[in-house]
Amino acid sequence: MSTPAIEIEHLSKVYPYGFLNLKKKRSLEDLSMRVDTGEVFGFLGPNGAGKSTTIKLLMRLIFPDGGSARILGKSIDDVSMHQETGYLPEQPYFYDYLTAAEVLNYFARFHGLTATDRHTRVENMLKKVGLETAGKIQLRKYSKGMLQRVGLAQAILHDPQVVILDEPMSGLDPLGRREVRDIILELKKEGRAVLFSTHILSDAEMLCDRVGVIVGGKLRGVGTPGEMVGIKTQGMEILFEVAEGKNLPLLAKATRTGERYRVQMPEEELYGAVDQLRGAGARIHSVTQIKPTLEEFFMNLVEADRAQANAVEVSGK
Amino acid sequence: MKNVWTVAANTFREAVRDRVLYNLVFFALLMMGAAILVGQISIGIEESVIVSLGLTAISVIGLFIAVFIGVGLVSKEMDKRTLYALLAKPVERWEFLLGKFCGLVMTLTVNTAAMAVGLYLALWTVKHTLEKSDAWILVAVYLILLKLALIVALALLFSCFTTSFLAILFTAGIYVAGLFAGDLRAIKAVDLSAGAMNLMKGVSYLLPNFENFNVMGAVAHGRAVPEALVAQATLYAVVYGAVVLAAAAAIFSRRNLK
Numbered sequence: 115m116s117t118p119a120i121e122i123e124h125l126s127k128v129y130p131y132g133f134l135n136l137k138k139k140r141s142l143e144d145l146s147m148r149v150d151t152g153e154v155f156g157f158l159g160p161n162g163a164g165k166s167t168t169i170k171l172l173m174r175l176i177f178p179d180g181g182s183a184r185i186l187g188k189s190i191d192d193v194s195m196h197q198e199t200g201y202l203p204e205q206p207y208f209y210d211y212l213t214a215a216e217v218l219n220y221f222a223r224f225h226g227l228t229a230t231d232r233h234t235r236v237e238n239m240l241k242k243v244g245l246e247t248a249g250k251i252q253l254r255k256y257s258k259g260m261l262q263r264v265g266l267a268q269a270i271l272h273d274p275q276v277v278i279l280d281e282p283m284s285g286l287d288p289l290g291r292r293e294v295r296d297i298i299l300e301l302k303k304e305g306r307a308v309l310f311s312t313h314i315l316s317d318a319e320m321l322c323d324r325v326g327v328i329v330g331g332k333l334r335g336v337g338t339p340g341e342m343v344g345i346k347t348q349g350m351e352i353l354f355e356v357a358e359g360k361n362l363p364l365l366a367k368a369t370r371t372g373e374r375y376r377v378q379m380p381e382e383e384l385y386g387a388v389d390q391l392r393g394a395g396a397r398i399h400s401v402t403q404i405k406p407t408l409e410e411f412f413m414n415l416v417e418a419d420r421a422q423a424n425a426v427e428v429s430g431k
Numbered sequence: 432m433k434n435v436w437t438v439a440a441n442t443f444r445e446a447v448r449d450r451v452l453y454n455l456v457f458f459a460l461l462m463m464g465a466a467i468l469v470g471q472i473s474i475g476i477e478e479s480v481i482v483s484l485g486l487t488a489i490s491v492i493g494l495f496i497a498v499f500i501g502v503g504l505v506s507k508e509m510d511k512r513t514l515y516a517l518l519a520k521p522v523e524r525w526e527f528l529l530g531k532f533c534g535l536v537m538t539l540t541v542n543t544a545a546m547a548v549g550l551y552l553a554l555w556t557v558k559h560t561l562e563k564s565d566a567w568i569l570v571a572v573y574l575i576l577l578k579l580a581l582i583v584a585l586a587l588l589f590s591c592f593t594t595s596f597l598a599i600l601f602t603a604g605i606y607v608a609g610l611f612a613g614d615l616r617a618i619k620a621v622d623l624s625a626g627a628m629n630l631m632k633g634v635s636y637l638l639p640n641f642e643n644f645n646v647m648g649a650v651a652h653g654r655a656v657p658e659a660l661v662a663q664a665t666l667y668a669v670v671y672g673a674v675v676l677a678a679a680a681a682i683f684s685r686r687n688l689k
Contacts, residue, residue: 168470206512224517265516
């Protein structure tokens with residue numbers, strides 16, 4: 115069995131707050147999960163769920179109150195694990211007195227790259243993230259989306275095997291989002307592991323091999339987007355057109371949009387309905403399975419969590 | 432040490448691009464004004480007035496840079512979150528801290544050296560010549576630089592565990608208290624209990640004794656500075672600075688970023 119790209123065991127984090135920091139908020143509770151090599155893993159959760167906390171713990175920007183984690187088999191306490199790891203912080207901000215090329219060159223130095231190598235990589239990376247014409251402008255003149263691109267460039271500049279991206283689509287226009295999606299897919303193609311956090315579910319459905327859903331500091335489930343929402347079909351939907359004046363019992367349950375009717379039914383009633391429509395000379399446009407979306411699954415978890423919100427906040431522990 | 436140098440060079444670049452060295456214009460104007468004025472109003476003491484004024488300006492300007500920029504070295508990076516991407520590179524936190532320290536000390540060295548040149552120019556304008564004893568000015572400037580490096584280390588230490596505002600207050604407070612550290616040790620005739628006297632003595636030895644670095648009076652009057660004093664002050668600054676930086680690194684290495 116190969117070494118997992120990221121392995122997290124019973125990680126927890128408590129933040130003190132209030133007067134003299136006497137109150138405590140549990141931000142992460144006993145989180146265990148793994149991300150395999152070559153896998154794109156989506157870390158889903160609403161704002162404040164614990165996604166960024168987990169990522170910051172992995173990057174040693176904050177320290178856990180319990181548990182441990184390894185990246186490519188190396189403990190996160192070992193600073194050399196950063197050699198094979200790339201990280202994009204949420205809403206990244208860099209030295210605004212530097213140009214994009216200078217920032218990338220500066221970060222590349224910590225990876226021990228030679229001057230020639232740095233120069234080539236910086237140029238290629240600026241091109242890759244669409245900043246080749248803005249590379250010599252100081253970052254203080256950059257928009258939020260452009261800074262996000264610089265952030266992405268510095269995260270993958272040194273060809274890391276594991277790439278951790280905190281809200282990589284944040285602040286990007288549709289074109290930028292598509293470019294980031296392409297970069298993530300390209301990283302996957304190259305065999306790298308990507309862990310990215312998001313609350314945009316369509317991105318996760320589109321890109322991820324597996325997703326983990328975190329709500330209220332607790333991991334609520336890990337699996338493929340399909341597994342997460344369940345493979346059981348909730349019913350069937352028929353889209354059809356039928357001439358005016360036809361007396362069809364099915365029409366009583368249907369919704370009309372323009373010339374077309376849409377009707378939903380349990381799977382076992384499908385063939386009866388199709389026979390009925392054929393008998394009436396209706397034109398069937400489509401028959402589709404009704405499955406819950408990741409969004410519905412996600413919203414159900416969030417609602418359930420809100421119902422027991424008092425369990426998340428603990429004081430005096 | 433390569434990482435330390437990379438951070439230091441970038442810190443120096445930041446100071447240059449943020450126009451920190453523009454204070455030199457103020458210093459140049461002050462020295463030019465003083466040279467013109469001193470020539471007209473003082474008789475026989477032009478040299479000592481110029482040297483005293485120049486060394487005081489070098490010390491005060493350096494002090495402002497050391498405290499205000501020193502406190503911001505780490506806290507600004509944490510507030511703006513520029514530190515996040517950097518600490519996700521193969522860099523130890525102590526390397527970052529030491530790099531920041533060295534970068535500001537480099538800035539102060541360039542700044543102080545430029546001001547020293549300005550002081551010599553002002554002196555030459557007044558005397559139309561430079562003597563061998565004027566070389567002691569360089570020793571005074573060196574000791575000022577040691578003092579400033581110590582202040583940067585203290586500013587870094589405080590900014591590692593408190594807010595910028597409090598870190599400025601603490602650094603300035605320690606500086607002022609440190610100027611009187613020698614006096615605290617010398618107090619004898621006060622009606623205090625033995626315990627209180629010992630406590631005061633203990634505190635006086637903990638405080639950085641900034642008077643160790645003050646040779647302005649002697650240099651302004653053309654007197655030599657004993658070599659032993661320079662060696663002792665250097666050793667004191669190195670040891671005290673190393674302890675303060677080690678404490679800062681220990682605190683920062685476990686600090687949770689926001």
